[in-house]
Amino acid sequence: MDLHGGNRRVFNRLGGPSAAPTLDSSKNQKVCYNWRAGKCRRLPCPFLHRELPHPSGPTSATANGPDASKRFADDSGFSGPAPRRGPNFNNNHNSSWRRMGANKVVRKTEKVCDYWVQGNCNYGDRCKFLHSWSLGESFTLLNHLDGHQKVVTGIALPEGIDKLYTGSKDETVRAWDTNTGQCMGVLNLGGEVGCMISEGPWLFVSIPNVVKAWDTQTNQELSLSGPVGQVYAMVVGNDLLFAGTQDGTVLVWKFDNVTNSFEPAASLKGHTRAVVSLVVGANRLYSGSVDHSIKAWSLETLQCLQTLTEHTDVVMSLLCWEQFLLSCSLDQTINVWVATENGNLEVTYTHKEEHGLLNLRGMYDSESKPVLLCACNDSSVCLYDLPSFSNKGKIFAEQEIRAIEVGPGGLFFTGDGTGFRVWKWGEPVPKP
Structure with missing residues (x-):
C-alpha cells in the first residue's frame, strides 16, 4: 500500500x-x-x-x-x-x-x-501525512503487541482468566497476559488458524479439517472432527456450536455434560460455496457465504427460513444489534436489515464505502453511545456513530485488519499482519 x-x-x-x-x-x-x-x-x-x-x-x-x-x-x-x-x-x-x-x-x-x-x-x-495510526479524539492506542509472523485471524478473551489469545495464519496461537501485555506462551497447531472465538471458559480454534476446543480453566483439550477444509467462522447459540466450512456446510455440535465432550448435532446445507461469516440473534442463526447470499436458520428446528440475496459479492461479516441485522461485503456496502410483519428481513438502509469490507463489530463508547467498527480491505477500520453512520474516526495499519474484538472497560483490539493493537475509548469530555 x-x-x-x-x-x-x-x-x-x-x-x-x-x-x-x-x-x-x-x-x-x-x-x-x-x-x-x-x-x-x-x-x-x-x-x-x-x-x-x-x-x-x-x-x-x-x-x-x-x-x-x-x-x-x-x-x-x-x-x-x-x-x-x-x-x-x-x-x-x-x-x-x-x-x-x-x-x-x-x-x-x-x-x-x-x-x-x-x-x-x-x-x-x-508533514501533511499522518504521524499516527488513527484519526479521532475519542479513543487512544494503548499498545502494539507483535510476535506473529503472518496475519492475525482471531482474537479471543475467555471468561474467568486474565489472558487474551490470538490466532494467526502462521499456524500458532499465542497467549498474552492482559495485565502486562507479555506473551505467556506459543502453541504450534500445524495448520493455519481460520478463526477463533471464546464462549465462557472455552476457547475454540479452527485449523484445516478440525476444530480445537480448550477449557482454559481446566486445560481440557478436545478435537472436533467433521469439517472438510478450513473453518472460516464459528459462533455459539442455544447451547450449540456452529462452524462455517470451506465446502459450504454449517456444522453443529452440542456439548454433552455426561461425557464432557462435544457431539455432532446437525449439518446445515444450502450454501453453494464457503461459509465465511456467522452470527446468532433473535432466535436465529445467520450465515454469510462466498456465494453472495445470507441464510437465516431457526435455532429451534435448524431449518432455513429465508435466503437474502441483495449483496453482489462475498458476505464477509454479520452483526446482530437490537432488532437489526447488519451485513458487510466485498461489494463495498453495509446493509442494515429489519424484520417485516411477516418475520422476513428486508434492507432498510445501505451504507456505501470506497473499498471492500471485511469485518464488523459493535460496541459502546465512553458515553454509552453505539459505535460500529468496520474493517476495510484498504488496511483501515472506519468507526461510525449509529444509527446515523456519521464518521467518528479511523484506524490505519500496514496490512489488512482481519480480526476485531471487543473487550471490557472500553477496550477493543485490531489484528493485522504485524500483530495486534490495543485501543481504549477515552473518558467523556465534560460539557461547559
Whole structure:
C-alpha cells in the first residue's frame, strides 16, 4: 500500500529554513522539475526549489522586504510563493495573511507517512501525512503487541482468566497476559488458524479439517472432527456450536455434560460455496457465504427460513444489534436489515464505502453511545456513530485488519499482519 502518496507539490522537500534556496551565483536559475512534481530527493539540488517571481507586478521581496517569499514558505510549512496582491490587497492585509500563515496548521490527509513508519520523517508537524495510526479524539492506542509472523485471524478473551489469545495464519496461537501485555506462551497447531472465538471458559480454534476446543480453566483439550477444509467462522447459540466450512456446510455440535465432550448435532446445507461469516440473534442463526447470499436458520428446528440475496459479492461479516441485522461485503456496502410483519428481513438502509469490507463489530463508547467498527480491505477500520453512520474516526495499519474484538472497560483490539493493537475509548469530555 502506498502510504505516502504520489505526486504532490505542497512541501519544501529540503525541510526547513536552513535549507531554503537562495538566489546566488552557484544556483542554476531554473525551477526544479522534480520539486514541482513533489519528488525531488537531491540535497543539495542545483535547481531552485521555489517559483520564480512573476514578470509583471511587484514581487513579495520588493513589497514586504528582501526575504518575504522565503519567510512565508518557512513559517507556514508550504513551499509556494507569497500570496499575490489583488486590487484591494494593501500592506496591512498582506501582513495579516502572513501572520495567519505563520500559525497555519497543516491539514492532514488520511494516509500514514511511510517515512514516519520507518522512523525517519524530517518534516515533523509540518508533514501533511499522518504521524499516527488513527484519526479521532475519542479513543487512544494503548499498545502494539507483535510476535506473529503472518496475519492475525482471531482474537479471543475467555471468561474467568486474565489472558487474551490470538490466532494467526502462521499456524500458532499465542497467549498474552492482559495485565502486562507479555506473551505467556506459543502453541504450534500445524495448520493455519481460520478463526477463533471464546464462549465462557472455552476457547475454540479452527485449523484445516478440525476444530480445537480448550477449557482454559481446566486445560481440557478436545478435537472436533467433521469439517472438510478450513473453518472460516464459528459462533455459539442455544447451547450449540456452529462452524462455517470451506465446502459450504454449517456444522453443529452440542456439548454433552455426561461425557464432557462435544457431539455432532446437525449439518446445515444450502450454501453453494464457503461459509465465511456467522452470527446468532433473535432466535436465529445467520450465515454469510462466498456465494453472495445470507441464510437465516431457526435455532429451534435448524431449518432455513429465508435466503437474502441483495449483496453482489462475498458476505464477509454479520452483526446482530437490537432488532437489526447488519451485513458487510466485498461489494463495498453495509446493509442494515429489519424484520417485516411477516418475520422476513428486508434492507432498510445501505451504507456505501470506497473499498471492500471485511469485518464488523459493535460496541459502546465512553458515553454509552453505539459505535460500529468496520474493517476495510484498504488496511483501515472506519468507526461510525449509529444509527446515523456519521464518521467518528479511523484506524490505519500496514496490512489488512482481519480480526476485531471487543473487550471490557472500553477496550477493543485490531489484528493485522504485524500483530495486534490495543485501543481504549477515552473518558467523556465534560460539557461547559
